[in-house]
Amino acid sequence: MxxxxxxxxxxxxxxxxxxxxxxxxxxxxxxxxxxxxxxxxxxxxxxxxxxxxxxxxxxxxxxxxxxxxxxxxxxxxxxxxxxxxxxxxxxxxLNKYISVCGTVLDANSLEPLFLTSVKVNGYKLGTTTNNNGNFKLKNVPANATLTISFISFKTKIITAKELFSSNCKEVFLEEETEELSEIIMPKFLTAGLHKNTDGSTVLDTEKFGILPGLIEPDILKTIKILPGIESINESISNINVRGGTNDQNLMLWDGIKMYHSGHFFGLISAYNPYLTKKISVTKNGTSSAFSDGVSSTIKMETSNEITNKLSGGGGFNLLSADAFVQVPIKKNLEAHISARRSFTDVINTPTYKNYFSRSFQDNSISSSTINNADSKFYFYDYSFKVLYDVSYNHTIRANFIHIKNNLDYQEKYTTNTTTIEENSTLKQENLGANINWHANWDAKFSTNLSFFFSDYRINSTDYNKDSDQYQTQFNNVLETEVKLNSKYEISDVLHFTNGLVLNEIGIKNTTTVNAPTYSKTDKNVLLKSAFYTEIEYHKKNTYARFGVRANYFDQFSKFVVEPRINIRQQLNTELSVKLEGELKNQTTAQKIDFEDNFLGIEKRRWILSDDENTPIIKSKQASFGAAYSKNKLYVDITGFYKKANGITAVNQGFYNNTQAINSIGNYKVKGVEFLVNKQTEKISTWLSYTYAKNDYTFDIFNPTTFSNSLDITHSLSAAFNYNFTEFFKISFGGVLRSGKPYTTPIDGNETIKSGNRTIVNYNNPNQEKLDNFFRLDLSGSYNFDFSDVIKSTIRLGFTNLTDKENIIDSYYIVDETSKNNVNRINNYSLPFTPNLSFRVNF
CATH class of the missing domain: 3.55.50.30 (Phage tail protein beta-alpha-beta fold)
Structure with missing residues (x-):
């Protein structure tokens, strides 16, 4: 005891x-x-x-x-x-300024959080964490506080004194479960596609998964899977967003406005996807910082962070080869370079032959018998970017891009036992450059000053031996812009943005013919300026952005004021609603001139508004929708209404008796977009449907209101992605949509005399519709590693598995040998076309 x-x-x-x-x-x-x-x-x-x-x-x-x-x-x-x-x-x-350091970790997984933002509140200091989650700052005021934030995690405020230690303190961030993150759909349809709170869709090319028929994260082909985005003729140069024409899309590459979007006459994107890291698409509710593009804004951004690591990659497909590299020069200086070139002028692959036939089916000799044709076609693009961090608070970025298509086409054909030779050339290119200075003046106030120029040219020549006629066409767009943007963070949830823009654009069009002698040159210049302001609120279940943009056109002495609105409200953990609206304008458009066309490849030439015959195009748009998300099931339904005023008949590509008469009109489109996406660990499957009614109104036509040439009433697409393993994936899908409207001749009176010429006597416009368009696509992807550093991917894709002859356009030409003196010309989509790509990244 x-x-x-x-x-x-x-x-x-x-x-x-x-x-x-x-x-x-x-x-x-x-x-x-x-x-x-x-x-x-x-x-x-x-x-x-x-x-x-x-x-x-x-x-x-x-x-x-x-x-x-x-x-x-x-x-x-x-x-x-x-x-x-x-x-x-x-x-x-003892010391007014101290050094602080820390390591930011996920509170649950204890994994380091890379690129976490660390800001010293009230001072011009800040940084981001490295790959290990570490950060360090010198000369921090001892009585300061630091804000540590990371997307989808709760923001933490910590004193500098707590981080003053020889052993860097661990800072744990917890996942945000109540508030909406910037990205509300981290995986949307396929890996690398995200849905943002503001309604925009973002493609992260580094994380791109797989889509039916695609062998690469082709920037503009990928966005065509989204509801409300169509291509009336399968071309990415003719992307139609909610019933708008392709020239109504604002294309921005690292802040540069681009006027050329496609290689191979629109069959593939002109932008190398392996250096272009992020693409966002906004259909409505656009930020007031952007003008032009009354149908959509497509922003392409390259990597903007200095990694201090040598990395790159390269690869090839059955059309071209490319390479890119990111080279650190100093700790605060880095260069990013990319280049791509086709080998179509050396090797004729099956893919090239199909693309070539598809591009040249609608040309000046489409009804002739070709005996011999020799073509040299190639394209290339290259870009480079310099990243310079002057200090923690000041960064400079400069970039340059050059895109070019080049065609030399020599052709012999026989018509009525006569051999005729034609020599044609087509050169199309877009150069662009931009320099950008971003400054954080303190923890709440920052500015961004940028300057860009864009130079687009299309230069074509055609010699017709039969008529001994030599013809040239030249179209040049030169645009420069200076933009100052400021942002003030009133609080963590409320931001205030203002900006000032000065813009000058000039467009020149020249046409010459030697027999008979004819020459015409049009040159116009427009100076415009704008001031914009917007306020953005984002807290818990509410996101709201309200903005207004005031535009002034110097030559016209005219103000145009455009309000913008974008609201998203989370009603509960599964259901949210959204409201978007905007007024926008644009001063450029593409003229489609059939009478002055000889190659049939590039009919479109850019023209500039003169506020009379070619007015400023103005649009107004509103949309309302709801989204449901639970257990990896995502359902979205959106109704929209859009009206665009100031469009001209010469911009619409009409095949009728008034195609050469200029008339000002409008189009109205209203419809519903529906999307359902279900995901599991290995499967992602989706179905999207768009209903839209799209009508023109032109006073010179009879009737004055009729179907838009881009009226696709019903569009249905579906796809199935399956990941057999982490390395092997397949994607299968298809598209079924209504045929586009077209115009037929008057039955029994198919041709009429116009002076000394016989022309097709067209009926009322767009009264008929082509047959439904249907296509099935398949692709597969396999990843393997040569080493821990060198990683490889091989992809195989098949377009139009059933080899269906889809008519994508139809018109008539005078043909006195036919029964009714006219001959119908049909343009067809790509036939069954395989493609293959192989890539190596390090």
Missing amino acids: RNKYLLFFISFILTNNLVFSQNSSEKKPLTSILLGLEKSYDIKFSYSDNDVKNIFIQQPKKDISIENLLSFLNKETFLQFKTLDNRYVTVSF
């Missing part, structure tokens, strides 16, 4: 000693410690509450001298304790 009491007593003593030792080592607020020391030592500390708050230290030992006590306090804090006399002690900063 005595031994039991002894053991209990020893245990009690050890436990109390352990508790005492734990309590003695526990850090306490400095303010409470100083109060206790004042009583124990009968002294008085003189200090500012702000200087000592949020400082925690261990309790000093008892019964030490006043000198040792002050030495201990000086050592444990970055404050200076100094005696004035035997009773008073002053407390002040």
Whole structure:
């Protein structure tokens, strides 16, 4: 019994000693410690509450001298304790500026959070974490606080004093479960596609998964899978967003407005997807920072961060080869370079032959028998970007891009036993450059100053031996712009943006013919300026952006004011609603001139508004929708209405008797977009449907209101993605949509005389529709690694698996040998076409 009491007593003593030792080592607020020391030592500390708050230290030992006590306090804090006399002690900063560091981790997985934002509140200091989640800042005011934030995680505010340590403190961020993150759909349809809170869709090419028929993350082909986005003729140069024409899409590449979008006359994108990291598509509710593009805004952005790592890659498909590299020059200086060139002028692959036939089926000799044709066609594009971090708060980015298509076409054909030779050339290119200076003046206020120029040219020549006629066409667009944007963060949830824009655009069109002698040159220049402002609110379940843009056109002495609105409200964890609206304008359009066309490849030439015959195009659009998301099931339905005024008949590509008469009109489109997407660990399947009714109104036509040439009433697409393993994936899908409207000749009176010419006598416009369009596509992808550093991907794609002859356009030409003196010309989509790509990245 005595031994039991002894053991209990020893245990009690050890436990109390352990508790005492734990309590003695526990850090306490400095303010409470100083109060206790004042009583124990009968002294008085003189200090500012702000200087000592949020400082925690261990309790000093008892019964030490006043000198040792002050030495201990000086050592444990970055404050200076100094005696004035035997009773008073002053407390002040030993160093006004300190160095801080930390490691940011996911509170659940303990994984480091790369590129976490670290801002010193109220000062011009900030940085981001590296791959290991580490950050370090020098010369931080000792009394400052830091905001640490990462997308989809709760923001944390921490004092600089807490991060003042020789051992960098670990900072844990918790996932945000209540508030909406910037990205509300981290995986949308396929890997690399995201849905943003503001309604825009973003393609991250680095994380791109797989889509039916695609062997690469082709930028403009990919966005065609989204509801409301069509291509009336399968061409990415003719993307139609909610019933708008292709020239009503604002294309921005790293802030440069681009006027050329496709290689191979629109069958593939002109932008290398492997250096273009992110693409966002906005159909409505656009930020007031952007003008032009009354149908959509398509922003393409290259990597904007200095990685300090050498990386790159390269590959080829059955049309071209490309390579890109990111080269660190200094710690704060890096260069990104990409280049791509076709080998179609050297090797004729099956893919090239199909693309070539598809491009040249609608040309000036489409009804002739070709005996011999020799063509040299190639395209290339290259770009480079310089990234320079002047300091933590000032960065400079400069980039350049050059895109070119080149065709030399020599052809011999026989008509009525006569051999005729034609020599044609076509050169189409777009150069662009941009320089950008971003400055963080303090934790809340930043500015962005940018300048760009864009130079687009199409230069064509055609020699017809039969008529001994030589014809040239030249179209040139030169645009420059200076833009100053400022952003003020009123709070973590409320941002205020203002901007000023100065823009000049000039367009020149020249046509010459030698027999008979004819020459015509049109050149117009327009100077415009704009001021915009918007406020953005994002907290918990609510996102709202309200903006207005005031545009002034110098030549016309005209103001155009455009309000914008974008609201999203999360009703509960599964259901949200959205409201979007905007007014927009644009001053450029593409003229489609059939009478002055000789190759049939590039009918479109850019023209500039003169506010009379070619007015400023103005649009108004509103949309309302709801989205449901639960258990990886996503359902979205959106109704929309859009009206565009100021369009001209010469821009619409009419095949009728009034195609050469200029008339100003409008189009109205209303419809519903529906999308359902279900995902599992290995499967992603989706179905989208768009219903739209799209009508023109032109006073010169009879009837005045009729179907738009881009009226696709019903459009249905579906796809199935399956990941057999982490490395092997397939995608299968199809498209079924209504045929486009077209115009037929008057039955029994198919041709009429116009002066000395016989022309087709067309009926009322767009009264007939082509047969439904149907296509099935398949693609597969396999990833494998040569080493831990070198990774490879091989992809195989098949377009139009059933080899269906889809008519995508139809018109009539005079043919006196036919029964009715006219001959119908049909344009067909791509036949069954395989393609293959192989890539290596490091």
